[in-house]
Amino acid sequence: MKLESDRHRVFVWGHRGAPALAAENTVPSFLAALAEGVDGIELDVQLAADHTVVVLHDDTVDRTTDGQGWVGRFTWPELRRLRAKNPDGTWSADGVPCLDDVLDAVPLDTKVCVEYKNGPRFYQDLVPRTLQVIRAHRAEDRVIVSSFDHCALRESAELAPQVDRAAAWGMVRLLEPWRVAGAVGAKFVHLHRAMAPVPDLRSMRAHGLGIALWSLRSTADVGELAEEFIDAAFVDDPAWAQGLKRAGA
Numbered sequence: 001m002k003l004e005s006d007r008h009r010v011f012v013w014g015h016r017g018a019p020a021l022a023a024e025n026t027v028p029s030f031l032a033a034l035a036e037g038v039d040g041i042e043l044d045v046q047l048a049a050d051h052t053v054v055v056l057h058d059d060t061v062d063r064t065t066d067g068q069g070w071v072g073r074f075t076w077p078e079l080r081r082l083r084a085k086n087p088d089g090t091w092s093a094d095g096v097p098c099l100d101d102v103l104d105a106v107p108l109d110t111k112v113c114v115e116y117k118n119g120p121r122f123y124q125d126l127v128p129r130t131l132q133v134i135r136a137h138r139a140e141d142r143v144i145v146s147s148f149d150h151c152a153l154r155e156s157a158e159l160a161p162q163v164d165r166a167a168a169w170g171m172v173r174l175l176e177p178w179r180v181a182g183a184v185g186a187k188f189v190h191l192h193r194a195m196a197p198v199p200d201l202r203s204m205r206a207h208g209l210g211i212a213l214w215s216l217r218s219t220a221d222v223g224e225l226a227e228e229f230i231d232a233a234f235v236d237d238p239a240w241a242q243g244l245k246r247a248g249a
Contacts, residue, residue, distance in 0.1 A: 010244045011232040013113055014038040015214060016057060020237035023084035023092045024064060025055045027105045036238035040111030045099055045130050047123040052076035053099040053130050059121050066091055072121060099130065103137040111142050115168070116156070118149035127155045134163065146190055153184035166190050166212070173200065178207035190214060190234070193221050201229035219244060 017029025018036060030041045044057040049072060061067040061074070065082040074082075079096040086092050097105075103112070114134070116126055134143050146166035147153050153165050166188035167181045173195050174180055181189055188210040196213055204211055212232035216222060218240055222233065227244075235241045 010227070010230060010241075011039045011212075012037075012238060012241045012244065013212070013232055013234045014041045014238055015234040015236050016043060017041060018236065018238055020087060023086050023094060025057055025097070026084050026092065026094045027097050027101060028092070028094055030102060030106055033238055034106065034110065037242055038235075038238045040113060041102075041106065042113040042115065042234055043099075043102060044115045044117045045126065046071045046117045047126050047129065048072065048074055048076045048079055048098075050075045051125060051129060053126075053133050054079055055097045055099055055102055057117065059117070061096070065096065070121065072123065099133045100136075103133070103139060109142065111144075112139065113166070114143055114145050116145060116147040116149060116152040118147060118152050122149075127152050128159055131156065131160045131163065134160075144188065146188075150180065150184050153186060157185045161185070164188070166210075169195070171195060173197075177204055178209055181209055188212060188231075193226075196226060196230075198225045198229070201226060205229050216241070 014033025016024040018033035019029060021032045022029040025043055033041055043055050045053050046056055048054050056071055060070050061082060064085050067082040076098060082095045083091040084094050118126060134140060140163050144164040144166055145156050146168050148168045150167055156165060165184055165186040167184055167186040168190035170192050177189055189204060190212045193213045193215050201211060210231040211229055213230050214234035216233050216235050233241055233244060
């Protein structure tokens, strides 16, 4: 997948949709992000007790819904009946969607970043079942899969080499990140903004990796120097990112 836009040099991902505007990881959130002009949407997948691929970030439903408990103990119908929490703390009429719901709801040309949410609890069949949904929607050429669980990315590479991969990591600085990406056949790396010093960005760029930063809330978070090296940004509120361009663009 080529992360390029007619409007930006930096590709803007709606991080869990647009959680500044609507309940995160819900269909209304993804549609709100697209309405704000993002280039693609990002979402997280886990498995319900009945093995349905569901879209939810945390390993429990406590923070984002009116329910309590580990995601994997709920069936899909039970998750669908929960109410998602809006940005203002009120309850939405929407529950937890499944991946099928999201791919059905967004336009057919929508770029989608699907994060395998393995850890701290691990789902044995998360990767193959997610890929099964992606294939059913014939979305292989517009989906990129990512994960902090690099074993999941290796499994994804074995099962669906045609689906692009991104290696993610959080509050840690890797010695040779291009080797990690290479081990799972990843074209892209997804980094926390605090773990992206310019020398590291320069080295990753020299090794041909596409670079995306997350936890961005303003252009100040990107910084003028980092802006020169990044290809994509994950944002909660798409409005500020519409003018985000690579330096010199």
